[in-house]
Amino acid sequence: MTPADPVDDFRAAVAQLAALADEVAAERSQEEVLEALTDLRVAVTRAYRGRRPRSEFGGARGRILRHLTKHLGEWVGSDEIAAVSGIGEWARRIRELRWEDGYEIEEGRGRYRLLAESPDHARQARFRTVTSIREMKGPVDERVLTLLRSLVGTAVTADELDRVARGKTGATVARQIRNRDLLPIETDADAPDLHAGEHRLVSMREADLLHPSQRLFPEDLRRQVFLRDKFTCRTCRRGHPGADAPADEVFYLEVCHLDAAPDAVVELSADRVGRLARLAASCNECMGASAPPWR
Structure with a gap:
């Protein structure tokens, strides 16, 4: 038996589809139309030998x-x-x-x-950066920190963090780095311009490290304090992201306790440390000022 010519099958399928044009316009005979499409795909596959x-x-x-x-x-x-x-x-x-x-x-x-x-060529370059860090050897926290450093001052997405974390939750690793190294790594709890899952390393300077007392204030508590205070420092009234500040000036929020200086917060009971009414938003400048808000 002579095999069927795929070109003839192609013409027949096209003719069948053309004959069904009115059915498609009326939203009828969908199964018959799909069958004709299948015949067309098979004919194309055979004609090009599966290439x-x-x-x-x-x-x-x-x-x-x-x-x-x-x-x-x-x-x-x-x-x-x-x-x-x-x-x-x-x-x-x-x-x-x-x-x-x-x-x-x-x-x-x-x-x-x-x-x-x-x-967007900048987006392409960023993808290459994330990919190169993902391929780095070493512990996961080093890869996540390298990513945050390479994009310092820029929001890093949850997808990018997860890519370099390779199987672990990148956001969790970023929070662990913040707590361990006291780096000013913001989330959407700290800055209103960040979306859920995004993280941003504000600065790598040693002078901009968080005060150790910030380890006592988990993310959910920071979120409550900063939302209530509208992401505004209670002392100088500057709001995040500090739009009036020079571009090179570092601005981020910390939690200050109204009953104790930062170095003395650790001496308070857990109940007093987490008492929302006695907590306030403070910018990094006011936290390090000589006349802080708790005096």
Whole structure:
């Protein structure tokens, strides 16, 4: 028996799809349309002997990018992305387009949209930085600290922290580093411009280390104090992020106890240490001033 010509099968599938145009317009016969599409894919596969198409980023990734570019600025559903990609791991390809290639793709409610046709080269460079740190040997806390140092003064996302932590929760490691080394590492509890999961190392200078008393105030307690005080120092009334301060001036908030100087807080009972009414937000400058707010 002479094997069927895949080109003839292709023409037949195209003709069948064209004949179903009115059914598609009326949102009918979906199963028949999908069957015709399957026949078309099989014919294409046979015609090209199973060779995968080449594109700038590889098959599925390139197809997703072309589709999003065609609908630039429009929301595209995840089911549509899955159909365009032709693979089950399409979500991974979206992440690759974002981080490896620098495309700004917004996500919301299971939908995606490309915001700019050209990639962001700064985003690409940042991805390379995160990847190089991830591949470093040594303990996980060293990798996380290296990431925070390399992006000092910049918000680091939970995804970036997790990437360099390689299997551990990067945010947990960052908090452990803060508590151990007293580095001014902010979370969304400390700064209103940070989103959940983001961390920012404010400064690496020894002069900007947190006071050891800050180990007594966990993140949930800091959050309550700073929210109540509207992220504003109770003494100088400067608010985070200190917009009126010079660009090179370091600003971050600490918790001060109104009943004891920082060095004496450790002598208070646990109940008094955590008494919200006796705690206040203080900027790093006022915490180190000669006339601090507890006097």
